[in-house]
Amino acid sequence: MDRIIEVKNLAYTYNDGTEALQDVNFAVKPNSRVAVLGPNGAGKSTLLFHLNALYLAQKGEVYIKSRKIGEKHKDWVRKLVGLVMQDPDDQVFSTTVYEDVAFGLVNFGWQDRDKIDKKVKQALKSVDILNLQDKNPHHLSYGQKKRAAIAGILAVKPEIVIFDEPLSYLDPAGQKTLRRILADLYGEGKTLLVVTHDLDFAVEWADKIIIMKKGEIFYSGDYEIFARPDMIEEADLRLPKIMELLQELEGVDLKRLENPPRDVREAAEYLNNLPG
Numbered sequence: 001m002d003r004i005i006e007v008k009n010l011a012y013t014y015n016d017g018t019e020a021l022q023d024v025n026f027a028v029k030p031n032s033r034v035a036v037l038g039p040n041g042a043g044k045s046t047l048l049f050h051l052n053a054l055y056l057a058q059k060g061e062v063y064i065k066s067r068k069i070g071e072k073h074k075d076w077v078r079k080l081v082g083l084v085m086q087d088p089d090d091q092v093f094s095t096t097v098y099e100d101v102a103f104g105l106v107n108f109g110w111q112d113r114d115k116i117d118k119k120v121k122q123a124l125k126s127v128d129i130l131n132l133q134d135k136n137p138h139h140l141s142y143g144q145k146k147r148a149a150i151a152g153i154l155a156v157k158p159e160i161v162i163f164d165e166p167l168s169y170l171d172p173a174g175q176k177t178l179r180r181i182l183a184d185l186y187g188e189g190k191t192l193l194v195v196t197h198d199l200d201f202a203v204e205w206a207d208k209i210i211i212m213k214k215g216e217i218f219y220s221g222d223y224e225i226f227a228r229p230d231m232i233e234e235a236d237l238r239l240p241k242i243m244e245l246l247q248e249l250e251g252v253d254l255k256r257l258e259n260p261p262r263d264v265r266e267a268a269e270y271l272n273n274l275p276g
């Protein structure tokens with residue numbers, strides 16, 4: 001199976017007539033790291049809701065592991081695809097943080113209390129909020145709620161993990177933790193999709209870039225799109241800082257670079273090797 005996710009001709013219109021998705025097509029290979037980019041209102045969250053059957057296709061098809069998703073596969077899909085929503089308020093509903101994280105496991109059919117306890121504590125610890133386990137999630141700060149929502153997914157560790165804007169509201173330490181979590185999940189063979197407005201993160205992290213614009217896929221391919229300032233402008237994005245730096249350098253033609261550097265370390269290496 002070389003496509004764990006496949007979306008074909010997907011369209012979705014909200015009740016008020018907003019055409020949020022129009023003829024969306026893309027596929028994702030297992031164990032890949034996909035960054036989904038695009039301006040506000042481009043349809044990113046709407047698209048993600050289709051991948052775990054929160055929404056069902058009005059037009060077109062969504063396949064997870066080659067199975068076409070319909071009403072009767074909702075439970076199956078939700079075990080396979082975990083979604084950390086953009087707004088953590090949509091995701092927390094229990095009276096304690098602990099229960100919120102345990103909820104997913106119970107829903108997955110877990111019964112052994114000791115095992116659940118171990119998993120919940122492990123997950124809370126990995127996002128550094130074990131000390132908040134007895135708190136009412138509604139009383140948490142926004143960033144703490146984000147962490148709680150991430151812990152909920154880490155406890156169950158589904159095969160496909162989707163994060164809608166995970167970096168926003170996380171402090172620098174929290175962002176670093178999230179990067180480590182993503183690396184661990186990737187190492188465990190998971191397929192990861194991250195919606196983000198952080199282009200520096202996207203260029204460093206992703207194997208595949210999907211850019212949405214006005215409900216359509218504007219681009220789907222590798223990170224070298226970031227070496228094309230014209231395309232990036234057309235997509236209403238901006239260049240990652242690394243590409244901006246290269247663009248400013250005299251004698252460097254960003255568009256002609258093969259494998260342009262993605263992060264500070266690679267950029268330093270590239271600059272150190274420049275002739276003269």
Ligand SMILES: Nc1ncnc2c1ncn2[C@@H]1O[C@H](COP(=O)(O)OP(=O)(O)OP(=O)(O)O)[C@@H](O)[C@H]1O
Nearest residue numbers: 014015016018020039040041042043044045046047
């Ligand atoms: N429940 C809804 N009812 C009507 N229109 C909606 C609803 N939810 C979203 N929309 C509209 O659908 C379009 C796509 O919204 P969506 O939330 O998918 O965008 P997004 O790319 O995730 O944006 P952001 O970067 O701001 O999170 C927008 O025009 C939005 O106003």
Ligand SMILES: [Mg+2]
Nearest residue numbers: 044045046086
């Ligand atoms: Mg969104």
